[in-house]
Amino acid sequence: MQTLTLGLAVNSGDILLQLVAFLILMALLRKFAWGPLMGIMKARQEHINGEIDAAEKARKEAESNLALQIEELKKAREEAKAIIDNAKKQGEVQGEAIIKAARLEADRLKEEAIADIASEKDKAVAALRNEVASLSVMIASKVIAKELDEKSQEKLIDDYLKEVGESR
Amino acid sequence: MEHEAPIVTFMGLNFNLANVLMIIVSSVIVFIIAMLATRSLSMRPGGMQNFLEWVVDFVKGIINSTMDWNTGGRFLTLGLTLIMYIFVANMLGLPFSVVVDHKLWWKSPTADPTITLTLAVMIVGLTHYYGIKMRGFKEYGSQFFQPFKLLFPIKLIEEFANTLTLGLRLYGNIYAGEVLLGLLVSLMHSGIFAGIFGAIPMIVWQGFSIFVGSIQAFIFTMLTMVYLAHKVSHDH
Numbered sequence: 182m183q184t185l186t187l188g189l190a191v192n193s194g195d196i197l198l199q200l201v202a203f204l205i206l207m208a209l210l211r212k213f214a215w216g217p218l219m220g221i222m223k224a225r226q227e228h229i230n231g232e233i234d235a236a237e238k239a240r241k242e243a244e245s246n247l248a249l250q251i252e253e254l255k256k257a258r259e260e261a262k263a264i265i266d267n268a269k270k271q272g273e274v275q276g277e278a279i280i281k282a283a284r285l286e287a288d289r290l291k292e293e294a295i296a297d298i299a300s301e302k303d304k305a306v307a308a309l310r311n312e313v314a315s316l317s318v319m320i321a322s323k324v325i326a327k328e329l330d331e332k333s334q335e336k337l338i339d340d341y342l343k344e345v346g347e348s349r
Numbered sequence: 350m351e352h353e354a355p356i357v358t359f360m361g362l363n364f365n366l367a368n369v370l371m372i373i374v375s376s377v378i379v380f381i382i383a384m385l386a387t388r389s390l391s392m393r394p395g396g397m398q399n400f401l402e403w404v405v406d407f408v409k410g411i412i413n414s415t416m417d418w419n420t421g422g423r424f425l426t427l428g429l430t431l432i433m434y435i436f437v438a439n440m441l442g443l444p445f446s447v448v449v450d451h452k453l454w455w456k457s458p459t460a461d462p463t464i465t466l467t468l469a470v471m472i473v474g475l476t477h478y479y480g481i482k483m484r485g486f487k488e489y490g491s492q493f494f495q496p497f498k499l500l501f502p503i504k505l506i507e508e509f510a511n512t513l514t515l516g517l518r519l520y521g522n523i524y525a526g527e528v529l530l531g532l533l534v535s536l537m538h539s540g541i542f543a544g545i546f547g548a549i550p551m552i553v554w555q556g557f558s559i560f561v562g563s564i565q566a567f568i569f570t571m572l573t574m575v576y577l578a579h580k581v582s583h584d585h
Contacts, residue, residue: 192356192463194364199372199458199467206376207430214383215426218401221390228392 313345355452371458375438382433408432411571416578420483424577427475432570435459435468435519439562442527443555459565460524462517469516472573473508480580489580515572522565526558 320341324334355366386397394402408428412421442457458464480489493504533554537547 192363192365192368192461194359194362195368195372195461195463196467197362198364198369199464200471202372202376203430203434203468203471206379206434207426209380210383210430211426214380214387214401215405215429217390218387218398218405219425221392221394222402222405225392 316345317341353452355454365461365463367452367454367456368458368461368464370454371438371441371456372464375434375441375458378437378441379430379433382437404433405429408570411567412574415571415574416582420581421574421578424574428570428574431468431472431573432566435569436563436566438464439523439565440559442523443530443558443562446527446531456527457523457562459519460527462520462524465520465523466512466516468519468569469512472515473512473576476576476580479577483581492580511572511576515569515576519565519569522561526554526561529554530558 320338324337354368357364357366382397383401386401390398405425408425412418412424412428415421438457438459440457442455442460445455446453447455477489480492493501530551533547533551537544537551
């Protein structure tokens with residue numbers, strides 16, 4: 182057909198134009214299309230990489246947090262148990278102390294009552310003794326007044342005393 | 350079926366105006382597609398951006414299958430431009446062709462050996478350029494005598510054979526497709542029955558041509574990367 186008859190009708194212009202056109206096209210596309218496109222592809226790749234890294238990091242953090250929290254929970258549980266045990270023990274001790282104190286108080290009251298009783302008895306004896314004394318004085322004065330002899334006086338005193346002693 | 354080409358001589362250079370037109374149209378279409386797709390870039394791609402990112406990943410796959418990314422990364426823009434330009438160029442001749450005054454104006458630019466061979470020579474030239482640039486002249490030169498010196502003529506022939514096959518494979522596939530499409534069209538012109546009869550193979554062949562055009566764009570890019578890897582890689 183028209184070409185490939187080398188040396189006769191080579192379309193040198195076409196060759197030149199094709200070369201120039203292709204090179205220009207390549208340069209233009211590199212600047213306006215491929216460059217930005219690859220830029221955004223690379224940016225996306227980096228973005229995804231970053232996101233994956235971040236996600237992995239977050240996961241690791243969550244895992245460590247979880248472990249920490251479990252540890253904390255365990256600790257808190259142990260602490261609570263210790264507190265309860267402590268309180269129980271303290272309660273027991275306190276209860277015992279209260280009982281002891283009550284017992285002591287009761288003993289003290291009892292002793293006081295006994296002491297009171299004793300002192301009241303002493304008082305009563307003392308009062309009686311006073312009465313006896315005054316009675317004996319009265320008897321003596323009566324005897325003196327009657328001017329009794331020694332013998333009858335003695336007998337009288339004895340009688341009185343016996344009387345007093347019996348009445349007691 | 351035989352059409353002439355609108356050839357104009359300007360400043361001692363022969364211009365096939367149809368080629369000039371189609372080269373420019375292809376380039377502009379590729380540029381518009383790329384610009385539309387990258388006009389509003391976002392981290393969450395949608396629509397056209399998705400498509401173009403798929404193309405980028407596709408070409409990345411081609412490069413990664415031939416050489417490691419440290420050496421091959423710089424060829425990504427070349428591969429992207431190549432595959433899109435050749436694909437668009439292959440598709441342009443499929444829906445219709447425009448003939449004015451027995452001169453063929455609208456066709457695939459890649460249906461012309463001048464264009465495909467220009468691309469092929471450019472690619473092979475690039476492989477030599479990068480071979481020298483990235484490995485040094487000595488190592489580059491010694492490659493022609495590996496594994497032993499006797500192979501030098503064969504290696505030399507290989508370079509030219511590579512260029513020819515790379516260009517002519519693309520040309521042959523696309524040109525053959527267009528010739529058959531032209532034949533089917535002229536068949537359909539010859540009568541009503543022929544018109545109905547010819548419609549089915551026409552549609553089938555157009556579908557097949559889309560497939561062939563895509564495959565050829567892929568093969569051209571793939572071979573470009575293979576040749577580049579041969580010249581650039583330290584081990585092969």
